[in-house]
Amino acid sequence: MTTAPAHTLEIRNLHVTVETPEGTKEILKGVDLTIRSGETHAIMGPNGSGKSTLAYSIAGHPKYTITQGEVFLDGEDVLEMSIDERAKAGLFLAMQYPVEVPGVSVANFLRTAKTALDGEAPKLRTWVKDVKTSMENLRMDPAFGERGVNEGFSGGEKKRHEILQMELLQPKIAILDETDSGLDVDALRIVSEGVNRAKENTGLGVMLITHYTRILNYIKPDYVHVFVNGRVAEEGGPELAERLEAEGYDRYLASA
Amino acid sequence: MTVTDHSQATADKAHSHGIIPDASRADRPTSFDVDAFPVPSGREENWRFSAVRDLKPLFADEPVDGHLEWTVPDLPAGVTLAQVPADDARARTVRAPGDRASALAVKHSGGAMALTVAANTVVDEPITIDLRGTGADVRGHLLVEIGRSAEATVVIRRTGTATYSEYVSVDLADNAGLNLVLLQQWEDDAVHAGEVVARLGRDSRLRGSVVTLGGKVVRLNTSAAFAGEGASVDLFGLYFADAGQHQEHQLFVDHAVPKCTSRVTYKGALAGATARTVWIGDVLIRAAAEGTDTYELNRNLVLTDGARADSVPNLEIETGEIEGAGHASATGRFDEEQMFYLRSRGISEEQARKLVVRGFFADLIHEIGVPAVEESLLREIELELEHVEEELEHEAAETAGE
Numbered sequence: 207m208t209t210a211p212a213h214t215l216e217i218r219n220l221h222v223t224v225e226t227p228e229g230t231k232e233i234l235k236g237v238d239l240t241i242r243s244g245e246t247h248a249i250m251g252p253n254g255s256g257k258s259t260l261a262y263s264i265a266g267h268p269k270y271t272i273t274q275g276e277v278f279l280d281g282e283d284v285l286e287m288s289i290d291e292r293a294k295a296g297l298f299l300a301m302q303y304p305v306e307v308p309g310v311s312v313a314n315f316l317r318t319a320k321t322a323l324d325g326e327a328p329k330l331r332t333w334v335k336d337v338k339t340s341m342e343n344l345r346m347d348p349a350f351g352e353r354g355v356n357e358g359f360s361g362g363e364k365k366r367h368e369i370l371q372m373e374l375l376q377p378k379i380a381i382l383d384e385t386d387s388g389l390d391v392d393a394l395r396i397v398s399e400g401v402n403r404a405k406e407n408t409g410l411g412v413m414l415i416t417h418y419t420r421i422l423n424y425i426k427p428d429y430v431h432v433f434v435n436g437r438v439a440e441e442g443g444p445e446l447a448e449r450l451e452a453e454g455y456d457r458y459l460a461s462a
Numbered sequence: 463m464t465v466t467d468h469s470q471a472t473a474d475k476a477h478s479h480g481i482i483p484d485a486s487r488a489d490r491p492t493s494f495d496v497d498a499f500p501v502p503s504g505r506e507e508n509w510r511f512s513a514v515r516d517l518k519p520l521f522a523d524e525p526v527d528g529h530l531e532w533t534v535p536d537l538p539a540g541v542t543l544a545q546v547p548a549d550d551a552r553a554r555t556v557r558a559p560g561d562r563a564s565a566l567a568v569k570h571s572g573g574a575m576a577l578t579v580a581a582n583t584v585v586d587e588p589i590t591i592d593l594r595g596t597g598a599d600v601r602g603h604l605l606v607e608i609g610r611s612a613e614a615t616v617v618i619r620r621t622g623t624a625t626y627s628e629y630v631s632v633d634l635a636d637n638a639g640l641n642l643v644l645l646q647q648w649e650d651d652a653v654h655a656g657e658v659v660a661r662l663g664r665d666s667r668l669r670g671s672v673v674t675l676g677g678k679v680v681r682l683n684t685s686a687a688f689a690g691e692g693a694s695v696d697l698f699g700l701y702f703a704d705a706g707q708h709q710e711h712q713l714f715v716d717h718a719v720p721k722c723t724s725r726v727t728y729k730g731a732l733a734g735a736t737a738r739t740v741w742i743g744d745v746l747i748r749a750a751a752e753g754t755d756t757y758e759l760n761r762n763l764v765l766t767d768g769a770r771a772d773s774v775p776n777l778e779i780e781t782g783e784i785e786g787a788g789h790a791s792a793t794g795r796f797d798e799e800q801m802f803y804l805r806s807r808g809i810s811e812e813q814a815r816k817l818v819v820r821g822f823f824a825d826l827i828h829e830i831g832v833p834a835v836e837e838s839l840l841r842e843i844e845l846e847l848e849h850v851e852e853e854l855e856h857e858a859a860e861t862a863g864e
């Protein structure tokens with residue numbers, strides 16, 4: 207293991223609302239969570255509990271309004287940053303439903319993002335090699351480079367494309383929102399290997415949002431957080447995931 | 463921002479039934495007689511979205527003596543460009559004009575220029591003709607005639623400025639192929655009303671691309687009528703309207719015979735208060751046109767406040783025995799999710815916008831099929847995007863000052 211510099215994402219008492227046709231609705235009701243370099247935090251919780259809301263809010267999606275609380279990355283106020291500044295600060299969000307951007311090729315997109323993050327264009331020869339290697343690792347056909355971003359990609363291809371970006375853009379902290387959903391076992395293994403490589407190589411800290419313990423066989427969590435009704439209801443080690451798999455969330459919902 | 467989408471259809475959820483206008487498109491008059499067309503008031507079906515006030519000089523039944531400067535390349539063997547006297551020009555025109563501006567263009571043009579490709583001539587290199595306006599009042603009549611089994615690519619580029627009306631007759635003989643590219647790269651004060659009418663012979667193939675970037679007012683009315691079975695037409699359009707520009711594109715595809723195919727794909731971007739675009743796409747499948755396959759699409763990207771895009775697809779179907787008929791129309795602002803996705807990867811808002819707009823037009827530009835034109839268009843769009851950024855800065859400054 208390399209001794210990568212330590213980074214910390216600190217979420218304190220985060221409250222978030224969205225505008226709905228019926229009025230303002232509070233989704234996050236005081237989330238506290240701290241993720242450090244090299245750590246993997248699994249977030250598990252029922253549908254609609256606010257996991258994606260948490261992920262999007264940290265990344266700065268304009269749909270969500272922060273009404274209370276704080277988010278810091280290495281002491282810097284993330285909530286003050288624009289969307290792209292958050293990425294430049296070292297945050298990455300692998301989306302549950304990656305967006306299609308027609309007419310913008312994957313190769314152009316990756317190069318533009320890398321250039322924006324580094325403040326200068328990557329050295330052409332090493333960049334081409336890095337992209338090629340990462341695509342090979344993720345079993346992505348080189349032809350994807352010329353296709354429009356996520357345009358006509360299958361569900362699994364979109365997820366691999368998210369991890370490709372994560373490998374190439376080298377964030378400090380990555381939030382993976384159900385990256386494992388809809389993947390068959392082979393794809394799950396390939397994607398998990400990508401995450402583990404990034405942890406190994408750059409000391410990536412990971413917030414792993416998932417419904418299934420299966421991915422935790424490949425990516426070992428240090429902590430498991432049970433997410434219910436807009437907040438963390440319980441925290442524990444990997445054994446908590448086993449219990450959730452067996453018992454479900456009824457225990458938490460009843461008391462919520 | 464005002465977005466008027468009469469189609470109520472979106473690109474994602476294409477409707478395959480049309481909004482039938484009050485009267486059939488087939489009933490519109492055509493005539494060489496100017497008096498068959500009263501001066502448009504702006505209330506008529508085909509002028510209701512038009513910049514009638516700016517177009518007014520083009521409705522006056524008076525002779526003009528201006529002309530555009532023509533720059534014509536050395537023409538390959540089998541291709542000629544010749545002045546044709548008025549009587550002859552009318553006889554060779556595929557049909558009579560469909561509105562007052564084009565009837566007047568024919569009447570006062572003093573004959574036509576005819577670009578003729580002889581039968582069985584295949585021209586590989588694009589034939590690019592430059593028409594430059596020098597500020598005059600101009601009426602033009604142009605004949606493009608592609609002989610039996612001949613094939614050519616013709617690019618007509620309009621630059622400079624003029625108050626210009628024109629009638630373009632496109633005649634494809636049996637099995638002919640034409641890629642016709644009409645570029646409106648006028649300066650900011652040009653006023654241009656044009657009618658382009660194509661007749662397609664049996665098994666002929668027309669690709670028509672229209673690119674409208676410049677001009678104060680541009681109104682292009684393109685019609686394609688199938689005269690023989692097995693023919694196909696692909697009509698592409700790309701437009702970009704800035705503040706003060708009014709760009710209107712009307713289309714009419716007339717399926718009168720069986721087994722023909724038509725595709726209409728128009729995309730536009732609008733930036734700046736008072737930027738205005740209009741797209742009206744009419745497709746008529748007559749009772750005899752069994753086996754027709756048609757699809758038309760219009761998409762508009764509204765980049766700033768205050769711009770307005772109208773999009774009106776009309777599909778009239780008189781026979782059930784068709785291969786397919788559909789249309790889609792969508793007008794919207796930047797997709798917030800696309801912007802978020804790009805920016806969440808560190809790409810700045812400005813760059814994300816540019817990527818999205820370039821992507822929006824990318825496939826269309828590629829369809830033009832003339833590399834030199836495609837490259838110059840990519841550059842032109844970059845320039846347009848620089849304007850957009852200025853507009854948005856302006857918008858942001860105004861919002862901040864409120």
Ligand SMILES: Nc1ncnc2c1ncn2[C@@H]1O[C@H](COP(=O)(O)OP(=O)(O)OP(=O)(O)O)[C@@H](O)[C@H]1O
Pocket residue numbers: 224225226227231233251252253254255256257258259260269302
């Ligand atoms: N724009 C919105 N309008 C109304 N409700 C919304 C909106 N956005 C989110 N919500 C609601 O907020 C709640 C949390 O949604 P979120 O997507 O964060 O859940 P999740 O935990 O990620 O669920 P899943 O496991 O299904 O992905 C849900 O009840 C959802 O319907």
Ligand SMILES: [Mg+2]
Pocket residue numbers: 257258259302383384
């Ligand atoms: Mg979710």
